[in-house]
Amino acid sequence: MHFEVKILGSGSATPAWGRHLSSQIINIEHQYLMIDCGEATQFRMIEERIKVRKLNHIFISHLHGDHYFGIFGLLSTFNLNGRKNDLHIYGPRGLDEVIVTNLRVSNSVLGYKLIFHEINIQENEKTQVLLENNIFKVTAILLCHRITCFGFLFTAQSKSLKVKADKFPKGLPFELIREIKLGNDVNWEGKEFLSNEYTYSKQEKKVYAYCTDTIVQKEIIPIIKGADLLYHEATFMEDNEDRAKATFHSTAAQAGRFASNAEVKKLIIGHFSSRYKELDLLLNEAKEHFETTDLALEGRSFMI
Amino acid sequence: MHFEVKILGSGSATPAWGRHLSSQIINIEHQYLMIDCGEATQFRMIEERIKVRKLNHIFISHLHGDHYFGIFGLLSTFNLNGRKNDLHIYGPRGLDEVIVTNLRVSNSVLGYKLIFHEINIQENEKTQVLLENNIFKVTAILLCHRITCFGFLFTAQSKSLKVKADKFPKGLPFELIREIKLGNDVNWEGKEFLSNEYTYSKQEKKVYAYCTDTIVQKEIIPIIKGADLLYHEATFMEDNEDRAKATFHSTAAQAGRFASNAEVKKLIIGHFSSRYKELDLLLNEAKEHFETTDLALEGRSFMI
Numbered sequence: 320m321h322f323e324v325k326i327l328g329s330g331s332a333t334p335a336w337g338r339h340l341s342s343q344i345i346n347i348e349h350q351y352l353m354i355d356c357g358e359a360t361q362f363r364m365i366e367e368r369i370k371v372r373k374l375n376h377i378f379i380s381h382l383h384g385d386h387y388f389g390i391f392g393l394l395s396t397f398n399l400n401g402r403k404n405d406l407h408i409y410g411p412r413g414l415d416e417v418i419v420t421n422l423r424v425s426n427s428v429l430g431y432k433l434i435f436h437e438i439n440i441q442e443n444e445k446t447q448v449l450l451e452n453n454i455f456k457v458t459a460i461l462l463c464h465r466i467t468c469f470g471f472l473f474t475a476q477s478k479s480l481k482v483k484a485d486k487f488p489k490g491l492p493f494e495l496i497r498e499i500k501l502g503n504d505v506n507w508e509g510k511e512f513l514s515n516e517y518t519y520s521k522q523e524k525k526v527y528a529y530c531t532d533t534i535v536q537k538e539i540i541p542i543i544k545g546a547d548l549l550y551h552e553a554t555f556m557e558d559n560e561d562r563a564k565a566t567f568h569s570t571a572a573q574a575g576r577f578a579s580n581a582e583v584k585k586l587i588i589g590h591f592s593s594r595y596k597e598l599d600l601l602l603n604e605a606k607e608h609f610e611t612t613d614l615a616l617e618g619r620s621f622m623i
Numbered sequence: 624m625h626f627e628v629k630i631l632g633s634g635s636a637t638p639a640w641g642r643h644l645s646s647q648i649i650n651i652e653h654q655y656l657m658i659d660c661g662e663a664t665q666f667r668m669i670e671e672r673i674k675v676r677k678l679n680h681i682f683i684s685h686l687h688g689d690h691y692f693g694i695f696g697l698l699s700t701f702n703l704n705g706r707k708n709d710l711h712i713y714g715p716r717g718l719d720e721v722i723v724t725n726l727r728v729s730n731s732v733l734g735y736k737l738i739f740h741e742i743n744i745q746e747n748e749k750t751q752v753l754l755e756n757n758i759f760k761v762t763a764i765l766l767c768h769r770i771t772c773f774g775f776l777f778t779a780q781s782k783s784l785k786v787k788a789d790k791f792p793k794g795l796p797f798e799l800i801r802e803i804k805l806g807n808d809v810n811w812e813g814k815e816f817l818s819n820e821y822t823y824s825k826q827e828k829k830v831y832a833y834c835t836d837t838i839v840q841k842e843i844i845p846i847i848k849g850a851d852l853l854y855h856e857a858t859f860m861e862d863n864e865d866r867a868k869a870t871f872h873s874t875a876a877q878a879g880r881f882a883s884n885a886e887v888k889k890l891i892i893g894h895f896s897s898r899y900k901e902l903d904l905l906l907n908e909a910k911e912h913f914e915t916t917d918l919a920l921e922g923r924s925f926m927i
Binding site: 362395414423 | 643
């Protein structure tokens, strides 16, 4: 199963040190999903040669500008490119209003259907399923920031047939084995080989969790526990813990401890404050608490 | 007098071929003014090392996204940088509404005062003075586009004293001449030299006209006649004249003929359609009608 997370930007608040603002492209079995859309995201998509036509779902975590100011230009470019496919946008209440206001004042009519899905999680619920099909599911998670903010959990599931190799007779040609693996019955030297006798079904599950902007939320550990990959913000370092707390952000150390407690397989950190030019100090701080950590640098792809 | 036009972007509609969207910085005697603010303008300002603190006036020509989607991020960055100075924004009705809507949904409060000046020109008026001080004047001009659109005329005036060099006695020290030129009276070898007897006042006037997006408007020729520099859009080439007309844009040839009729000293063309990768063909087409033409490529500075 192909499950890839491509980082388009991981700066916070304002552009600094050549870093772009929050946006990621998730590729699950060649279905493209976008998380957050900071200013200049469409420029980053061009640089990364991501075809905008393939994008049908955009998830916006919250309404601070560094996470959504790029959506207006992207919607406009979709239109200029002659898009006809429906576009689904998931985000907090208010996102629809700013989009519609921009379209109205510019007298713009989109040539495609824009479907807005409001994310609205009550305090006692913690999650909301946003999208589910036979390949993946997207769930919003309530985070804790200065304004309403959501994380996202991407769960991909696939069933594939595995062959019982030890049951095959010697000499069975490879091309016939491939047919059996695809679920087809075959004949060889007068004998019938039924696929369901020579294969077993294997379920594969991969999970990606995206958590920004937020103070570390222990309450959501049961939700993301054991995820294959966790993106967690690390806006500050531990020596700025007070500043992190006051602005409802996290430190690199907190992100590392959180990843450790949630027993995820890998952590990537991002949403770096513009005060940090070099990021290795943040990486090292997180690694002290969770070794399998990497920087979510723009342009990087993480395969799950 | 320092009068400089710096091009931040000159693409139209959508980013293409590495070109950014419309924005220019005008520097008149080290007072900075911005015209238009397409998406990613704040990124371009960083690249060009333009200090955002120096910018107090932003002029938006019209409400198509490629001319204003960058303003939200810029206002936010001003705030994060601790700006205290008033910021004046001039644009069509509706610009204030989208800005206020964005601020409201993101629960943002700016630490500086935002003063919106609505540009509103009646058909029989053609111009509106937006800003006037002892150094320069900015006038909006009614253009003709699919939606309400304004050009801008920047007129800088300065008075300086020139010395009547032939009246000076031989041997008068240079440093005393400099004092006289500054308007000060001096004594030399027992004789008094009154500045107003040895100098005359010279008025210097420089004019920059910015016209995009529009079909060529012969009616405004009397307004911009003889300008030192004219930026005119050249979205298409002449073989797409029908397309230019249908979308209320101009061709390079039309821009050239317009510059010639308006007897400006120099023309720069921009707002290039994404269909053109190479721009020399547009330049040559304009030059056939007006030799003193240049491409308004991003990063270029034009001194007036």
